[in-house]
Amino acid sequence: MSGVVDLAAVKAAQEAKAKAEQARAEAARRGGTGAVSPADLVIDVDEAGFERDVLQRSAEVPVVIDFWAEWCQPCKQLSPVLERLAVEYDGRFLLAKIHVDANQLLMQQFGVQGIPAVFAVVAGQALPLFQGAAGEAQIRQTLDQLVQVAEERFGLTGLTVDPDAEPGGASQAPAQAPVGPYESLLNAAAEALDAGDFAGAVQAYKNVLADDPGHPEAKLGLAQAELLQRVRGLDPQRVRQEAAEKPADAQAQIAAADLDLVGGHVEDAFGRLIDAVRRTAGEDRDAVRLRLLELFEVVGAEDPRVAAARRALARALF
Known part of the structure; x- marks a missing residue:
């Protein structure tokens, strides 16, 4: 689900939460409950309404996009499954259906090569899910992962669904949610990351974790900020040359793995360090x-x- 490492994820999460809270507050001000009808969990989206119906809504709920067409036979198998699951998941995601013939620009922007194609947008960030008429078991597994990532990394718990609500309320936000006790520290950390003040971001996240050691957003933010702090000032060419010349040098491999991860080469970073575990002993190992373990975070x-690398690490150690 993660794709390459997104070093702006924490900042995006804060912005997504702020937008969702503003929408909830506005709904509360209007006297609405923010609940939507089950009929509002599946919407048709075009280019004109994409920003409003997908990008803005993705700040409060994961939006799954189904690219389809009437002439596409596999689409006729997949789309009803997605529509049924959207209702079954009870607001944990919103299904947006985009007809490719009428929305060629959106198709090009997402890089769709064939249909059916299914993507997700979470806090304004696009994620490819799968292409083709996948089986229901695979679809459920993918949706479960999407919902988990949206909640753990972005705090998006979805929409409140009321079977008695009037259809057409999908543009309203759920009821007002309380602001977390660490919002000011997390906002300060996100601003420090954006400004390149990695030391400041590290300290802000540590302040949150000192009071709540298991806070998921602070743990992720700290790991990212420390990674950025470590690679700042490194000479990539020199680091990689030294790692190639000294395969048993723990520090050389560690520095190269950091660069691998920042560059989005996740498996290379993991593989490099697992090989180094096999070659080293004692304190170096x-x-x-x-x-x-820090890169796993x-x-x-x-x-x-990460799961595959954990298994490989266990084999290397034992």
């Missing part, structure tokens, strides 16, 4: 293992590449 425990 411990240093490599600990750095690998950056990518996210739900990423399948």
Whole structure:
């Protein structure tokens, strides 16, 4: 789900939460409950309404996009499954259907090569999910991962659904949610990241974790900020040359793995450190293992590449 490492994810999460809270407050001011009808969980979207119906809504709920056409036979198999699951998931995601013949620009922007094609947008960030008429078990697994990522990384818990609500309320936000106790610190950390003040961001996240050691957003933010702080000032060519010349040098491999991850080469970073675990012993091996665990935090425990690397690490150690 993660794709390459998104080093702006924490800032995007804060912006998404702020927009969702503003929408909830506006709904409360109007005297509405913010609940939507089950009929509002599946919407037709075109180019004119894409920003409003998908980008803005993705600040409060994951939006799954189904690219389809009437002439597409696999679409006729997939679309009803997605529509049924949208209602079954009870507001944990919103299904946006885009007819490709009438929305060629959106098709090009998402890089759709064939249909059916399914994407998601979470806090304004696009994620490819799958292409073709996938089986329901695969679809459910993918949706479960999407919902988990949206909640853990962006705090998006979805829409409130009321079977008695009038259809047409999908543009309203859910009821007002309380602001978390660490919002000011997390906002300060996100602003520091945006300004390149990685030391300031590290300290802000540590302040949150000192009071709440398990805070998921602070843990992710700290891992990302520390990674950026480490690679600042490194000479990539020199680091990679030294790593190639000294395969058993723990620090050389650690520095190269950091660069690999920042560049989005997740599997290369993991593989490099697992190989280093096999080649080293004692304190050097411990240093490599600990750095690998830190990189797992950056990518996210739900990423399948992390699970595979954990198994490989266990084999290398034992």
